[in-house]
């Protein structure tokens with residue numbers, strides 16, 4: 001079953017077509033990576049799924065519900081979470097306080113799973129789970145501002161996971177990271193449960209080929225190819241227009 005389906009999605013800014021009839025499926029539990037040169041339209045595509053950008057035409061379906069053009073908070077209530085390039089942490093609050101705030105936001109949701117009795121214990125347990133999931137166990141008391149760049153991005157993933165999403169959107173989660181931070185981020189993403197589907201943009205080929213179940217290559221707003229890492233590596237068109245450029 002598909003968690004996400006894009007049907008002939010189309011977006012233009014004036015004369016510039018950034019999303020040119022893109023159709024794409026992310027299956028339940030899949031890790032799908034989008035690659036493509038700068039300006040290919042990768043971020044614009046993710047923004048249309050998260051609701052930050054309104055498509056000009058076509059459809060976005062999450063678990064077969066048409067969410068095209070919905071605002072971001074409604075889309076997030078449908079189980080879609082994302083991280084942003086720009087850091088959205090409360091720098092003076094601790095790791096656990098940042099996570100608890102994200103859990104509180106979920107409490108505001110009428111569908112919340114915490115009963116008023118025992119709410120505090122349940123939240124603490126969930127915060128501990130989330131810290132472990134992003135490899136920040138034992139860092140709960142540290143102020144966010146004292147975390148390294150890589151650790152801050154790990155915490156952002158915990159915050160995205162606090163809402164129990166089914167689909168996680170990641171836009172270049174390793175950008176600006178050192179090789180060791182990148183390695184830690186790959187391990188973290190690789191260890192997330194398969195109950196979560198992931199659609200991520202990535203430019204680091206090492207990350208792409210170690211995490212992806214399937215890869216979609218974008219070029220000038222169009223899908224150039226979709227396939228397994230082996231299929232993409234063997235695709236002549238992809239080698240010509242994209243992989244060739246890297247070398």
Ligand SMILES: Nc1ncnc2c1ncn2[C@@H]1O[C@H](COP(=O)(O)OP(=O)(O)O)[C@@H](O)[C@H]1O
Nearest residue numbers: 013016018036037038039040041042043044045
């Ligand atoms: N709000 C906007 N208005 C006009 N052009 C935009 C806007 N956002 C992005 N673009 C243009 O759309 C193209 C695709 O951008 P983007 O989706 O950020 O690409 P990528 O993430 O693949 O580098 C680029 O040429 C960019 O300049």
Ligand SMILES: [Mg+2]
Nearest residue numbers: 042043044171
């Ligand atoms: Mg981008």
